[in-house]
Amino acid sequence: MSEVNWPYNLKIIKAVGIILASMVALASLLSWIFNWGFGPPIGLMAFSAIYILGGFRVVDGDKDRGGIVIFGYIADHVVDSGIVFVPPIIGRLERVTRQVIQKELPGKNTWHGQDAEGRETPIPQELMDQYDAPIRITCEDSDPPTEKNPEKPHLRLDPLLEGNYPFTHVPGEPGEDPLRKRVAVRVSPIMRFRVVNVIRFLKTFRNQQEAIEQVGDMVISETTAAIQIGTYARALANMEGLGQLVSDKLIERLYQGTGFKGVELSDRSIPNTILFSDQYPLKKRASIMSVAVVNFWGILVLPVQIKSFGPSKKLNIAVQSIAEGRAAGRVGVEEAAGIRAKTAAVMEGLNDGLKGFPAEDKMTILAIEAAKRGMETGPMIVAGPDGFSQILAMGKAAAAAMETDLKKKPKEKEEEPGKETK
Numbered sequence: 001m002s003e004v005n006w007p008y009n010l011k012i013i014k015a016v017g018i019i020l021a022s023m024v025a026l027a028s029l030l031s032w033i034f035n036w037g038f039g040p041p042i043g044l045m046a047f048s049a050i051y052i053l054g055g056f057r058v059v060d061g062d063k064d065r066g067g068i069v070i071f072g073y074i075a076d077h078v079v080d081s082g083i084v085f086v087p088p089i090i091g092r093l094e095r096v097t098r099q100v101i102q103k104e105l106p107g108k109n110t111w112h113g114q115d116a117e118g119r120e121t122p123i124p125q126e127l128m129d130q131y132d133a134p135i136r137i138t139c140e141d142s143d144p145p146t147e148k149n150p151e152k153p154h155l156r157l158d159p160l161l162e163g164n165y166p167f168t169h170v171p172g173e174p175g176e177d178p179l180r181k182r183v184a185v186r187v188s189p190i191m192r193f194r195v196v197n198v199i200r201f202l203k204t205f206r207n208q209q210e211a212i213e214q215v216g217d218m219v220i221s222e223t224t225a226a227i228q229i230g231t232y233a234r235a236l237a238n239m240e241g242l243g244q245l246v247s248d249k250l251i252e253r254l255y256q257g258t259g260f261k262g263v264e265l266s267d268r269s270i271p272n273t274i275l276f277s278d279q280y281p282l283k284k285r286a287s288i289m290s291v292a293v294v295n296f297w298g299i300l301v302l303p304v305q306i307k308s309f310g311p312s313k314k315l316n317i318a319v320q321s322i323a324e325g326r327a328a329g330r331v332g333v334e335e336a337a338g339i340r341a342k343t344a345a346v347m348e349g350l351n352d353g354l355k356g357f358p359a360e361d362k363m364t365i366l367a368i369e370a371a372k373r374g375m376e377t378g379p380m381i382v383a384g385p386d387g388f389s390q391i392l393a394m395g396k397a398a399a400a401a402m403e404t405d406l407k408k409k410p411k412e413k414e415e416e417p418g419k420e421t422k
Contacts, residue, residue: 016055016087020048055085057093064095065195067202078198094207100302101208102192105216107132110188137224138184139232143170159226163248163282165241170233179233187227189246191219192302201298211299215250219304222249239306246304248286255289258296263288 027040059066061081068075068084070091079093086093111131113121123131144158146169160167172180193215195201195208205211223246227235235242262271265288275285294300 016052016085017048020044020051024048051088052085055088055091056083057086058083059093059095063099064097065198067094067096067198068092069094069202074199074202076199094202096195096198096201096208098195100192100194101212102190103212103216104188104190104307105220106135106188110134134186135188135220135223136184137187137227138182139228139235140230141180141182143230143234158230159245159282160238160241163245165244165283166238167241168237170231170237172233179236180231183232185232185235187223188307189219189223189243190305190307191216192304193299194302195298196294196300197298199298200296204297215299218250218253219246222246222253223304223306225249243304243306245282246306247301248282250304251286251290251293251301252282254293254297254301258292260292260296263292265291 024041024044027044031037031040057066059079059081065081066079066084068077068079068086068091070087084093109131111123111127111134113123123133145155146158146161148157149155156162158167159165191212195211201211205214223242226242226245226249260272262269263275270280270288274280275288280288290301
């Protein structure tokens with residue numbers, strides 16, 4: 001049940017009542033001088049009653065809090081809940097949600113048009129007012145260094161490593177993987193913050209919608225800066241760490257907008273010269289600066305979430321085709337290795353079994369077996385009366401090659417009968 005905030009309301013009603021009473025008195029005096037009758041005074045009295053009754057507003061304390069703006073000035077009074085009087089025409093009540101303000105960027109109505117070949121299409125002119133342009137970020141074909149290079153001391157490490165954020169290194173060289181090429185991808189960060197100080201919030205942002213737009217633009221800017229310095233593979237593997245990095249960079253950017261020369265804590269003061277030194281990494285620095293951000297902007301920044309973003313249609317097809325091709329290649333290699341091992345074992349067994357045969361007969365039998373093995377792999381057409389003799393010749397050549405390979409293998413030394421090994 002809403003409660004009436006009488007101390008504040010009576011103060012406002014008293015001020016408004018004095019103004020309206022003065023107007024009624026002036027109208028009565030003019031009516032007496034110019035003999036207008038009782039019409040103007042009665043009309044002003046009726047207007048005053050309607051004006052006062054029409055100025056009451058209700059704030060649902062479970063959902064919102066309110067701030068009063070009169071002639072553009074933010075009154076130092078927070079309406080936590082209940083009924084409050086706001087002078088009509090000259091004042092307004094700005095409601096601010098108690099919940100976490102969360103928004104997916106750039107918006108729910110994001111344009112996702114593509115043509116038949118998977119290329120992105122621009123928003124049609126007649127739909128410009130209905131859709132938001134997507135956030136496109138171009139990823140590099142290489143990642144920032146993960147280790148310091150004495151030969152190139154000017155190169156800084158990956159910001160995720162510098163700030164001790166969750167980091168997964170994805171090994172690979174540029175060009176060998178579609179995810180390690182210069183590609184443009186769509187990103188949808190989700191910004192989140194909570195209004196802590198209503199008065200400071202209204203004095204800096206004026207209203208909730210303006211705060212969403214300003215903070216959203218900064219989130220998009222910092223997300224682009226964090227992702228575009230590396231590959232698409234790095235972005236996919238480190239979405240959690242990138243979200244934390246963007247959040248802390250947002251806090252740092254808001255702090256720089258305060259103009260403060262340092263942060264005043266309960267037990268000490270930290271000037272900017274020390275705060276922005278190597279003594280305070282970004283993650284530690286942001287936790288300290290968040291106090292100043294709350295005191296100036298009135299908001300508490302919560303971690304940014306980066307939604308899983310997929311590649312374009314053409315890049316997705318390329319990635320799948322490469323994976324399928326590699327899998328098929330492995331299967332083919334394994335099948336070929338199995339057939340080769342089986343054939344070699346069969347021919348080796350035949351060669352051992354034909355040790356007592358004459359060389360000419362041995363070659364003929366091996367040739368027939370080789371030709372038979374060749375015909376098993378697929379259909380073979382024998383053309384002309386010399387066809388079989390040609391196949392036999394091919395088999396003899398194959399058998400000779402196999403026998404040569406077998407002879408190259410080291411043979412175990414056979415013991416002569418009647419001799420003992422010392």
